[in-house]
Amino acid sequence: xxxxxxxxxxxxxxxxxxxxxxxxxxxxxxxxxxxxxxxxxxxxxxxxxxxxxxxxxxxxxxxxxxxxxxxxxxxxxxxxxxxxxxxxxxxxxxxxxxxxxxxxxxxxxxxxxxxxxxxxxxxxxxxxxxxxxxxxxxxxxxxxxx
Amino acid sequence: xxxxxxxxxxxxxxxxxxxxxxxxxxxxxxxxxxxxxxxxxxxxxxxxxxxxxxxxxxxxxxxxxxxxxxxxxxxxxxxxxxxxxxxxxxxxxxxxxxxxxxxxxxxxxx
Numbered sequence: 001x002x003x004x005x006x007x008x009x010x011x012x013x014x015x016x017x018x019x020x021x022x023x024x025x026x027x028x029x030x031x032x033x034x035x036x037x038x039x040x041x042x043x044x045x046x047x048x049x050x051x052x053x054x055x056x057x058x059x060x061x062x063x064x065x066x067x068x069x070x071x072x073x074x075x076x077x078x079x080x081x082x083x084x085x086x087x088x089x090x091x092x093x094x095x096x097x098x099x100x101x102x103x104x105x106x107x108x109x110x111x112x113x114x115x116x117x118x119x120x121x122x123x124x125x126x127x128x129x130x131x132x133x134x135x136x137x138x139x140x141x142x143x144x145x146x
Numbered sequence: 147x148x149x150x151x152x153x154x155x156x157x158x159x160x161x162x163x164x165x166x167x168x169x170x171x172x173x174x175x176x177x178x179x180x181x182x183x184x185x186x187x188x189x190x191x192x193x194x195x196x197x198x199x200x201x202x203x204x205x206x207x208x209x210x211x212x213x214x215x216x217x218x219x220x221x222x223x224x225x226x227x228x229x230x231x232x233x234x235x236x237x238x239x240x241x242x243x244x245x246x247x248x249x250x251x252x253x254x255x256x
Contacts, residue, residue, distance in 0.1 A: 015169035022165075022199070040199070040230055047201040051168045105175065105210045109202040109238055116237060 003070040005031065010066050013058040013083070021050040021067060025079060028069050032077065032139050041117040042077070042137060048110040049081035049133045055102050057085025057131055075139040080132055087127035095123065148196070149174055151181045156188035159225075163196030166204035175207055179214070188220045191246075195226035205238040212243060
């Protein structure tokens with residue numbers, strides 16, 4: 001089925017762009033009239049995925065982070081956060097809560113947050129080629145003026 | 147993102163505002179640690195009343211300050227956590243740390 005609307009964004013993996021990524025996705029999602037809680041969940045999940053690109057995928061380098069978002073008529077939202085960074089050798093291990101390679105000030109909760117704040121999280125990664133994180137959430141569609 | 151540091155007695159209060167993510171957490175950490183290294187407080191109060199957004203980088207910031215204050219024999223208090231942060235705070239198990247409501251900001255305002 002064709003999405004009702006879609007958008008693409010690309011930006012350098014500078015940490016200042018974490019806020020930009022949240023704002024861009026929030027602006028796209030606004031048309032679906034999400035609840036405050038839904039919007040907070042989506043912004044948090046996107047923030048985690050983009051931070052992973054910046055902290056891990058492009059650890060000692062600057063690369064490009066790609067975001068695509070699609071919205072379907074039934075309220076299904078799909079967001080893909082993609083990088084062409086170092087990739088993840090062991091995705092299962094990377095997704096374990098508290099596992100981190102980011103040093104002591106990283107909580108190791110990025111994927112756990114994405115999983116608990118979204119309905120579905122899929123990670124595809126190839127070492128040396130990059131990672132794509134697909135986040136999906138079904139928004140409760142409220143009747144207009146309801 | 148903003149921070150205001152208030153030292154009163156042995157308590158250092160950090161009034162945080164705006165969005166806490168990986169980018170801003172680094173700045174907040176430097177500000178808090180710099181002030182705490184100078185003041186050597188018994189208690190560090192992190193006041194979240196003005197925080198609009200926080201992801202797991204904020205969790206790392208809290209855990210880091212908790213470990214650091216513990217190593218100095220002090221404690222950390224999380225004050226005025228808004229409802230919008232409750233989900234991530236409880237997910238990370240931080241609600242088991244000392245949580246205070248509406249105490250710290252009144253103290254700091256004096």
